[in-house]
Amino acid sequence: MTDLARASFEPVKFAAPGRRRAWLSVGAVIVFGHVLLAIVAPWLPLQPVAKQNSGAILQGPSAAHWLGTDNLGRDVLARTLFGGRPSIGLAVASVVLAAVLGFAIGMVASLAGGWVDEVLMRVNDVLLALPSLLVLLLVASFIGRDSGVLIATLALMYAPPIARLVRTASLNVLTRDFIVAARLRGASRRELVISEVLPNIRGVVLTEVAMQFTWILLAFSSLSFLGLGANPPTPEWGLMIAEGRGYMTIAPLPVVAPIVMLASLVLAVNSTVDRSSSDGTP
Amino acid sequence: MIRLHDFSVRVIAQPDRLVLRSLHLEVPAGRRLGIVGESGCGKSTLLRALTGSCGRGLDVAGGTCEVAERDVFALAEPDRRALMGNVVALVPQGVALSLTPHLDIAAHFRDVYSLDADGAHDLHDRAAAMLTEVGLPGAAMVGRYPHELSGGEQQRVLIALGLARDPEVLLLDEPTSALDVGVAHDILSLIEEEHRRRGFTLVCVSHDLGVIDRIAEHVVVMNSGEIVEEGPRAQVTGSPEHPYTRRLLAAAPRLGQRHSSRSLDASSADTLVEVTRLTVVRSSSARRQLFGTPPRTTTAVNDMSLQIRRGEILGVIGESGSGKSTFLKTLCGLLAPTAGALRMAGTIDLGARTSDRPAEVLARVQMVFQNPDDSLNPAHTVRRILAPGRVGRKVAEAELVRLLQTVGLGAAFLERRPGQLSGGEKQRVAIARALAQRPELLLLDEVTSALDVTVQAEVLATLLQIHREMGTTMVFVSHDIAVVSSIADRIAVLRHGRLVELGDADAVIERPTDAYTTQLVTLARRG
Numbered sequence A: 001m002t003d004l005a006r007a008s009f010e011p012v013k014f015a016a017p018g019r020r021r022a023w024l025s026v027g028a029v030i031v032f033g034h035v036l037l038a039i040v041a042p043w044l045p046l047q048p049v050a051k052q053n054s055g056a057i058l059q060g061p062s063a064a065h066w067l068g069t070d071n072l073g074r075d076v077l078a079r080t081l082f083g084g085r086p087s088i089g090l091a092v093a094s095v096v097l098a099a100v101l102g103f104a105i106g107m108v109a110s111l112a113g114g115w116v117d118e119v120l121m122r123v124n125d126v127l128l129a130l131p132s133l134l135v136l137l138l139v140a141s142f143i144g145r146d147s148g149v150l151i152a153t154l155a156l157m158y159a160p161p162i163a164r165l166v167r168t169a170s171l172n173v174l175t176r177d178f179i180v181a182a183r184l185r186g187a188s189r190r191e192l193v194i195s196e197v198l199p200n201i202r203g204v205v206l207t208e209v210a211m212q213f214t215w216i217l218l219a220f221s222s223l224s225f226l227g228l229g230a231n232p233p234t235p236e237w238g239l240m241i242a243e244g245r246g247y248m249t250i251a252p253l254p255v256v257a258p259i260v261m262l263a264s265l266v267l268a269v270n271s272t273v274d275r276s277s278s279d280g281t282p
Numbered sequence B: 001m002i003r004l005h006d007f008s009v010r011v012i013a014q015p016d017r018l019v020l021r022s023l024h025l026e027v028p029a030g031r032r033l034g035i036v037g038e039s040g041c042g043k044s045t046l047l048r049a050l051t052g053s054c055g056r057g058l059d060v061a062g063g064t065c066e067v068a069e070r071d072v073f074a075l076a077e078p079d080r081r082a083l084m085g086n087v088v089a090l091v092p093q094g095v096a097l098s099l100t101p102h103l104d105i106a107a108h109f110r111d112v113y114s115l116d117a118d119g120a121h122d123l124h125d126r127a128a129a130m131l132t133e134v135g136l137p138g139a140a141m142v143g144r145y146p147h148e149l150s151g152g153e154q155q156r157v158l159i160a161l162g163l164a165r166d167p168e169v170l171l172l173d174e175p176t177s178a179l180d181v182g183v184a185h186d187i188l189s190l191i192e193e194e195h196r197r198r199g200f201t202l203v204c205v206s207h208d209l210g211v212i213d214r215i216a217e218h219v220v221v222m223n224s225g226e227i228v229e230e231g232p233r234a235q236v237t238g239s240p241e242h243p244y245t246r247r248l249l250a251a252a253p254r255l256g257q258r259h260s261s262r263s264l265d266a267s268s269a270d271t272l273v274e275v276t277r278l279t280v281v282r283s284s285s286a287r288r289q290l291f292g293t294p295p296r297t298t299t300a301v302n303d304m305s306l307q308i309r310r311g312e313i314l315g316v317i318g319e320s321g322s323g324k325s326t327f328l329k330t331l332c333g334l335l336a337p338t339a340g341a342l343r344m345a346g347t348i349d350l351g352a353r354t355s356d357r358p359a360e361v362l363a364r365v366q367m368v369f370q371n372p373d374d375s376l377n378p379a380h381t382v383r384r385i386l387a388p389g390r391v392g393r394k395v396a397e398a399e400l401v402r403l404l405q406t407v408g409l410g411a412a413f414l415e416r417r418p419g420q421l422s423g424g425e426k427q428r429v430a431i432a433r434a435l436a437q438r439p440e441l442l443l444l445d446e447v448t449s450a451l452d453v454t455v456q457a458e459v460l461a462t463l464l465q466i467h468r469e470m471g472t473t474m475v476f477v478s479h480d481i482a483v484v485s486s487i488a489d490r491i492a493v494l495r496h497g498r499l500v501e502l503g504d505a506d507a508v509i510e511r512p513t514d515a516y517t518t519q520l521v522t523l524a525r526r527g
Helices: A003-007 A017-043 A076-112 A114-129 A132-142 A147-174 A177-184 A189-225 A237-247 A253-279 B043-049 B077-086 B105-113 B123-133 B151-163 B181-198 B209-215 B233-238 B243-251 B324-331 B359-364 B382-386 B395-406 B423-436 B453-470 B481-487 B505-510 B515-526
Strands: B002-011 B018-027 B032-036 B058-067 B088-091 B169-173 B201-206 B218-223 B226-232 B271-283 B297-309 B313-317 B339-344 B365-368 B441-445 B473-478 B490-495 B498-504
Touching: A017 A076, A017 A253, A076 A114, A076 A147, A076 A189, A076 A237, A076 A253, A114 A147, A132 A147, A132 A189, A147 A189, A177 A189, A177 B365, A177 B423, A189 A237, A189 A253, A237 A253, B002 B043, B018 B043, B018 B058, B018 B226, B032 B043, B032 B209, B043 B058, B043 B169, B043 B201, B077 B088, B088 B151, B105 B123, B105 B151, B123 B151, B151 B169, B151 B181, B181 B201, B181 B209, B181 B515, B201 B209, B209 B233, B218 B233, B218 B243, B226 B233, B226 B243, B243 B453, B271 B324, B297 B324, B297 B339, B297 B473, B297 B490, B297 B498, B313 B324, B313 B481, B324 B441, B324 B473, B359 B365, B365 B423, B382 B395, B382 B423, B395 B423, B395 B453, B423 B453, B453 B473, B453 B481, B473 B481, B481 B505, B481 B515, B490 B505, B490 B515, B498 B505, B498 B515
Parallel strands: B032 B201, B032 B218, B088 B169, B169 B201, B313 B473, B313 B490, B365 B441, B441 B473
Antiparallel strands: B002 B018, B002 B058, B218 B226, B271 B297, B271 B339, B490 B498
């Protein structure tokens, strides 16, 4: 008996489905909580984010400052809750743009084939090979740091993996007989893409887009950490980590709080995506 | 040698669902047992159970399963392995998936012989000897990789691997599915010869009554997890007692057993499509390359001329690589002819690709595909499949229901998705989708080859009814001469891209003029 034949005879144990769905909802609840907090932060009874207090710097948690204060005496809780707004907003905008761009490139490449496909994919490969943080640093240094430029650059740098996936997935679908049937009834290209291909690749593409969202989030926070993203005194997680790290031994909370927020959001998105993609349901 | 007593297997997740229901079966040593049944009847699960494993998500619900006087499910794992290694051998289904692509043939034998005390000692010689025994050039074959072998050769290698340790029981799962008729015939001869030589107990599972009829001396008929009939071959296939067996036998297509009404006077019918000296050259890679070597080309259809008459069912027979699919794809515009002409109704040029055909020409030629799982968009409902872009319009409702009724389905199917349909139902929906365009020419590419025999008979009957009622001209392509002869008015035989025979169905079956057709007919009569 061959390896494969024997392997297929091994008993397979199935994980209890209930437990894994619970994990999905935990991740989804955390993601939802993050988004909700970022949206309602201005209406919460918080201390002003930019108000400095030289009399109360680097304090521990107290009734007035639940998470203490940073090196300028600003309220860490308020800054942490506000800190998600620029990151999440910018990452969502960039990833939507990257998704549109990646979908368009991947779809055109797979539909056209031939030299169009070759050219698009080689350009794609070049973009994939560039270290995105380096490109972001150069763009932020020489072109500018306003959010429009950053969103455009992030979208361009994170579209290639989406384009590649869309191309592969749609090539898979395009060889199937129902596509031929659609061609035989005279379906237009738009109809082919929208109603025949898209419903069948939606799941994998959404998964990839969600993964790219976490990468963009981390990239923007890294950029802020390096001083080329958000401008002080804007509260932003990466910037907060950069500002607080010098005093970490005295007051760890100004660094720990944004790290916990960033890490929990990334982990929650990943686990939600992971769960839903292995479920087969978007 | 094999003894099942009140043996049941259930689905772990749904303990009430039994896949095998209290089976009783005794197979004496040396006997050739054939198990026949349709997909989902439990025949493959039974075969797996004989190796001491039920497979994914299943477990034993009760009873015993003894092989060589040992209850295989009561054995400890090392003992079970020893039994499987030395006494029982399984030749799995699906040749393409059963050999490991990155290992050469010798490595597959190393796996088998590693159980011996002397290990891989003189591995190559022993492997070569086994391969020679199954009719392959042994010494030349050991160093080759699975992808270098044809389907028939792969099947022979699998049989050689199964026989390598001289088992007392050989289990065969669908040994000839996916093989061309001639090759399948040779494989069955090989199995018979090996049985005569080695005298093992043979258990062969197949959906194909022809295979079982040929190879078994004792036949078991299974339906929904139960043994419905059991007995000597001549008795079961000659005078079946159970109604299910009778249905199965009646559904199996026989040469020259025509269902067609023959209303058409062939000589007076005018020509719908005129094919003149058609040649289609295909390149090995469908996608043009910017870099790299130019793709290899093969002439898939070579200088073919024929007429498709209005209102007839033209049967096209050929084995894989004969050009029959290429012919269909050219007719519907998926491929462009390299040379020659295709004219419809005298004026319309069918040489144009789909993208260049006007909408009304496109609609005239529709196609139904081989693989039911591939031909319907899994994301859409049947309603959307039949009426794309017209969803929600009330006018279409009655029309859609009528369309479904034409193919033997009802309004209840409109909201279902392909995942909720059986193979036969999928093919019916695919036929309805083609009919929705009101085609003059319906191309049917192996539409029944993925279906069970009883379902196949029903789909063929539906096609004939559509033909009677709507008069649609059909081109029915199949590798199975018996299926084609049961439905076609005329038969065309293709081989290596050339038309080798064309004539009235009866004439081709009764008095084939070409040597290849004669061979096909002879094999079909015997099987």
